[in-house]
Amino acid sequence: MSLLEGLNPAQREAVIAPSGPLLILAGPGSGKTRVITHRIANLIQREGVNPHRIMAVTFTNKAATEMKVRLSKLVGRDAEGLTVGTFHATCSRILRREADHIGLSPHFVIYDEDDQLSLVKSVLKELEIDEKRFSPRGCLSEISSAKSELRDPLQYSEFAQSYRQEVVARVYRRYQELLSQNGALDFDDLLATAVELFRTNPEVLERYQERYQHLLVDEFQDTNVAQYAFVRQLGGKHRNVCVVGDPDQSIYSWRSADIRNILNFEQDYPDLKVVLLEQNYRSTGTILEAAQGVISANTKRKSKKLWTENPRGGPIAIFEAYNEEEEASYVAREIEWLVSHGGHRLRDFSVMYRTNAQSRALEKAFRYYTIRYKLVGGVRFYERREVKDILAYLRLLQNPADGVALARVVNMPPRGIGDRTMAEIERIAEQRGISLFGAIRAAVSENGTAGKAAQLASRVRNSLAAFLEMMDGLLQEKSELGIEQLLDLALERTGYRAFVLDGTDEGRERWENVQELRTVAKEYEHLVPETAMDMFLEEATLMSDVDGLKEEEEGVTLITLHAAKGLEYPCVFIVGMEDGICPHSRSFDDPAAMEEERRLCYVGITRAMQRLWLVYATRRTLYGNMSYNEPSRFLADIPPGLADGNGAHAAGTARPSPLHVSSPGRRSPEPRSWPAPNGKKAQEIAPTPPRPRTSLPPPAPQPLATPRSAEPQFRPGDRVYHPAFGNGVVVSSQMQRGDEEVTVAFEQRGVKKLALSFAPLQRA
């Protein structure tokens, strides 16, 4: 099969563009991943580039994995030689390999946000800075952005102007010292330290430049200064840097992503070739048009003209719910209806929201309606308390200098080493510049002797001695044990197993998570023993939300708008379409932030292939109390005629919710256009009449694909095609309540009964 088969002219151009800097501006659904993978395949197969010389960088492991899978299909075994990974993982691998050049232990651990926060807190305590005035979170985010911009503590303190910044500068300096003492790097360090390595070791950089003659970067609009510096360094020699991105989908500026990287890119590489991918293969014309309506209200953007050959599709549904519970049950019932009548499966659906807290009401409704769902984000597996505890034990065994890990587990389960004791230990560690572990050892061995380290009660001393002895025992045995065995032994010796299994259901659940971790650990046993533990701990830390998402698994996906970037679903609900939520209230006084909210909304809308629902509630409980929000201003930017404003789009939406007896039904049975042409806010256009206390009868579903008629369009024997089910033959067809119900025998999927107004059924 030709590599160029089935590509449009722009895609083809991007795939075969000659070596040299290349910027691919790719609109949503324009076949971006396809272009990257085909370009790599083209390099290997047509230009004879050794796969070892190609590096592709993504933002999530999931994107990396997907890319690898697709490449395996394209180039077979050659894919094995490629370097494909996230920025963080790629930098981490390089740093472990080259650690000795910058005085770093190759066994460094990676601190996630939890660990970072504990470290900042201990710094604040040590420097006697009031947490009330300088929140640990605030300090951390300041430090994080400094690192993302490659400013070390010294540079930061020079640049510091306000009192606040001066304080943060002191915290930053000490924080960095402690990281180093603990043998740890945080997320941001992975990038900044890699850049530093290359900057201070030209010969190392040259080796990597020589090796990686071709670089490809996905989601370039979300790179920060450090990531861009890394790309520039690596690509500095051969200049074969291909970056792919879409400024309209830049949604991570709060994590220091800088759209200006795209502009800088053009300046840094004057001979840059630019390819625009503007044809959308994903969404219906209606959805694409709505998306463009929303995004074009941003002032600071280059306008693109996206287009599609896809059918226009049905209208977008806009539904006003009474509160978040009705919102959730509306979503649940729509899905239920479409799954039983519309020929959709649960996995075709995704419900997207601005903040993770919004998933709660949805989960409740889904459980009530017994609809299976897959929750992305929320409390992740690797962030569960018991999982983090176990990982901390393993970290401590791998790297006894890791003070954050020690502080986490030293009294978990409780073993008589409380805050006061630890404060004393911390004092010793700080005083002597040694690790917490070393300080415990010192305290135990020196207590009561001349020049004693501390005055400890004998009970406390015994507790510490017991802990020390236990850890020393594990440390001695660890070299002979695999990860799994070490984990088992640690669970016993530390008493953690007995601690978790406390007889409650919750305890059993937590123990299952521990077992799950054990299963993951098993997968690392085939690795080289010296690095297996490092890899295991690293991957546990660098795992991202979407990485755990299994598309093939049945169930509705619940996901934040941020995490949904890069995904697509036949049917998408965006809930909480309210001013204050989407856009989030934090963006109200910042035009740039508001533009980002709009991009976020745009990202959400463009995830939808066939159907889109935008849902808002007139009131909802927010942070514990009731708030009343206006419909999102973004709704008013959807061009007129694309949406049904009463939520009538799909199923029996007006059925009373069994969850809430008092829940009112639909406001008005007749569809109204949304919004009014003058683009005023929804509420001003269509003032909401008081909602009736009883629900109205459900209106007949609105046909999307066909006009209503008394005669069935399909007859037994007709050959048909359905995007999800493939080819089939009509078995029977009859009119039901103004809708045509077609029974089709699909070649692959068996017999399905479809409602024609909802099933995208075509004649084949």
Added chain:
DNA sequence: CGAAAGGCTCTTTTT
């Protein structure tokens, strides 16, 4: 020291 209870403050998004 540890468990339990009550009060406090915030919550955007995450590699």
Added chain:
DNA sequence: GAGCCTTTCG
């Protein structure tokens, strides 16, 4: 409404 921190009591 939840998680975090502080307080209180055994």
